[in-house]
Amino acid sequence: MNVAECTRALLAQIEAVPVIDAHEHLIPEAQRIADEVDALELLGNYTNGDLVAAGCPAPTVARIGDPHGDLAARWQLLAPYWPKVPVRCWRKLRLFR
Helix, strand or coil, X not given: CCHHHHHHHHHHHHHHCCCCCCCCCCCCHHHHHHCCCCCCHXXXXXXHHHHXXXXXXXXXXXXXXXXXXXXXXXXXXXXXXXXXXXXXXXXXXCCCC
């Protein structure tokens, strides 16, 4: 079996699995659709630690994550640290390019 055949066989098996836990840490859908949308909400969890590791002070991380704060101001707080956040799916967003 070559690589392409193996890949197709593996994908067929994965597609047959009824549920795959992708470990997203998403807010439950009922809460997500009931709450007002906050663009930075999905950057929580691991990203908060990544921001601290990138040199962002913990109080600033808290301000970035405060859904009651002004979104534009929070983006400005995040911007200098964003390039230092490890490459994960978030970086694919290309927010500051």
